[in-house]
Amino acid sequence: MSASPLAQRTRSPWFVTTVAGMASFLDAGAIAGTSTALVLYQEKFALGPVEIGQLSALLTVMIAVGAFTGGRLGDRYGRRRVFTVTMILFALGALVLALAVTTPMIYVGILMLGFAAGADLPVSMAMIAESAPEGQRGKMITFSHVLWMTGVFAVILIGIFAGGLGALGARILYGFLFIVAIIVLILRTGLPESKEWTQARTESIATGETFxxxxxxxxxxxxxxxxxxxxxxxxxxxxxxxxxxxxxxxxxxxxxxxxxxxxxxxxxxxxxxxxxxxxxxxxxxxxxxxxxxxxxxxxxxxxxxxxxxxxxxxxxxxxxxxxxxxxxxxxxxxxxxxxxxxxxxxxxxxxxxxxxxxxxxxxxxxxxxxxxxxxxxxxxxxxxxxxxxxxxxxxxxxxxxxxxxxxxxxxxxxxxxxxxxxxxxxxxxxxxxxx
CATH class of the missing domain: 1.20.1250.20 (MFS general substrate transporter like domains)
Structure with a gap:
């Protein structure tokens, strides 16, 4: 049976690089978007300097916790499985923040968003490296940084047009991240597991090593x-x-x-x-x-x-x-x-x-x-x-x-x-x- 068009497309290293590398886009969007959105939300939710500082710190800490956790799970259970779950969590976090009606919802959304963004990063970078052709690994990994900067730029543009809308502007920012996360999630369902990871794990099982x-x-x-x-x-x-x-x-x-x-x-x-x-x-x-x-x-x-x-x-x-x-x-x-x-x-x-x-x-x-x-x-x-x-x-x-x-x-x-x-x-x- 011939491969479907989607299966053929996922064999392209640049397709894998772009879809996996969107972790960097969303990480940048989460950081830059939250710095803007919290300011836009401050009047509606009575967020003072203390609350904004707490939420900013919470985002950073959860990215750190997520990175450690996602990295471990990515080696144990595979790249594709982990970055599918993290993208679902990212989308849910963005949705909670876009629809927030109480201050606790903002804290919950930030916690989910930060953890998911952090957990996705190491796994997606590994997927890119393991899918790159010989002699192009560095180029494709560096391209993920282009996506990171594009994420910042996208948030800046949205901020220019939605910055005067108050809380609605914050909802637009997080709504944008939600839509992008859903698109990435759909595209990632067509990616196969990393062949290099699969082979390495098979070798480990065959030799009795702890992988x-x-x-x-x-x-x-x-x-x-x-x-x-x-x-x-x-x-x-x-x-x-x-x-x-x-x-x-x-x-x-x-x-x-x-x-x-x-x-x-x-x-x-x-x-x-x-x-x-x-x-x-x-x-x-x-x-x-x-x-x-x-x-x-x-x-x-x-x-x-x-x-x-x-x-x-x-x-x-x-x-x-x-x-x-x-x-x-x-x-x-x-x-x-x-x-x-x-x-x-x-x-x-x-x-x-x-x-x-x-x-x-x-x-x-x-x-x-x-x-x-x-x-x-x-x-x-x-x-x-x-x-x-x-x-x-x-x-x-x-x-x-x-x-x-x-x-x-x-x-x-x-x-x-x-x-x-x-x-x-x-x-x-x-x-x-x-x-």
């Missing part, structure tokens, strides 16, 4: 890249998270421009970030990856050096945003996503990402709590701090992660002596043939 247990992960050589990718992502994300959360605050309260002008500047930087990510897609699977990573790291450091040395005024903030948008497109989260697929075998891939994503979200929450105090003590001190964290994450990438051997796709646990074996030419193993 993907945390004990096996923490006692194997893969604990080294687990620590490395966790530290890289958490430290690199400090600059990205601070720039995203507090750029408007700096423009308005330090540089003295209005919100409308600040938003325009942010959109300009956003365009450069898109461009930088597409450049990353072109080079991430080539021998130019690490040379480009080094250049991108230098650009990121230079970005924060501009306001640190020349003062915090509108033009230095604009230049900083543009430079960081370009540098961070390779030397930040996109590179974390690529390394997270390459440095772990199938049995641990989803769990490892869940652990490092959860750790990073919690670190970001802690840093965000003290950032306003750092700014009050002198905004230039903030940029000196960001220079330090950017240098630290770059060195972790260059001197550590780029030198760790790429993981094989088998389920066997290599000896710890192989953990830190350096690549002869110093380039990442992602551009070399698979074992």
């Amino acid at each position: 993907g247990s945390l004990k096996s992960l923490f006692t194997s050589r893969y604990v080294v890249p687990l620590i490395g990718t966790g530290l890289f992502y958490a430290i690199a994300n400090i600059a990205a998270n601070t720039n995203g959360q507090f750029s408007t605050y700096l423009y308005v309260n330090v540089a003295g421009v209005d919100v409308s002008t600040a938003s325009t500047f942010n959109l300009i930087a956003f365009a450069f970030s898109f461009g930088g990510t597409f450049i990353t897609m072109r080079i991430v699977d080539t021998r130019y990856r690490m040379p480009a990573f080094i250049v991108a790291s230098a650009i990121s450091v230079a970005a924060f050096a501009v306001p640190a040395s020349l003062g915090v005024v509108s033009w230095t903030l604009v230049l900083m945003s543009i430079l960081y948008s370009i540098g961070g497109a390779l030397a930040g989260e996109p590179m974390y996503k690529v390394w997270s697929q390459e440095l772990f075998p199938t049995a641990f891939r989803s769990s490892a990402q869940g652990i490092t994503i959860a750790f990073t979200r919690l670190v970001a929450t802690a840093i965000a709590l003290v950032t306003p105090q750092i700014i009050l003590g002198g905004p230039q001190a903030l940029f000196a701090f960001l220079i330090t964290t950017t240098i630290a994450s770059s060195l972790i990438g260059i001197l550590w992660l780029a030198r760790i051997k790429r993981a094989p796709t088998t389920t066997s646990i290599p000896t710890s002596a192989d953990a830190t074996a350096a690549v002869p030419d110093g380039l990442d193993q992602g551009v070399r043939p698979r074992h």
Whole structure:
């Protein structure tokens, strides 16, 4: 019997990448949309600074909890099964928030939305990596970051048109996320399970090994890249998270421009970030990856050096945003996503990402709590701090992660002596043939 058109279409790696990668779109939509929606809901539900702070923190914490939980379940029970359930939960959470009539409903909706968004991320990234053709894994994983930025952009556009509608505007935002989640859920029902995961689990059962247990992960050589990718992502994300959360605050309260002008500047930087990510897609699977990573790291450091040395005024903030948008497109989260697929075998891939994503979200929450105090003590001190964290994450990438051997796709646990074996030419193993 010939395959149906849907079955044929799901064999396309780019179809799998897009459908699975919509986890990044919805994660971004949940974060950016909630920051806007809570403001629009504040009058109807009497949400003060305390309640908005609690709900924002709840969203972040639940994303962290979801990432850890979803990562573990994705390794144990399969990619497709888990990210189908998480998408159902995401849609329900968005629906609760769109139809909320009481404050407790908002808390319940945020809890569901955050958990589902976090649980979907590591599983969807693993699915993309395991479906990508040889030599295109990095490109397809990086494309998920394009989808993440598209999610932010979509919410910004909705906010422009619905921002003056009060509570109705918030309902439109969450209604949009609900509709997208339903569409993604329908498309995902046509995806087959990851062949790589299925084969790895079959091999594990045949040999009597415990498939993907945390004990096996923490006692194997893969604990080294687990620590490395966790530290890289958490430290690199400090600059990205601070720039995203507090750029408007700096423009308005330090540089003295209005919100409308600040938003325009942010959109300009956003365009450069898109461009930088597409450049990353072109080079991430080539021998130019690490040379480009080094250049991108230098650009990121230079970005924060501009306001640190020349003062915090509108033009230095604009230049900083543009430079960081370009540098961070390779030397930040996109590179974390690529390394997270390459440095772990199938049995641990989803769990490892869940652990490092959860750790990073919690670190970001802690840093965000003290950032306003750092700014009050002198905004230039903030940029000196960001220079330090950017240098630290770059060195972790260059001197550590780029030198760790790429993981094989088998389920066997290599000896710890192989953990830190350096690549002869110093380039990442992602551009070399698979074992």
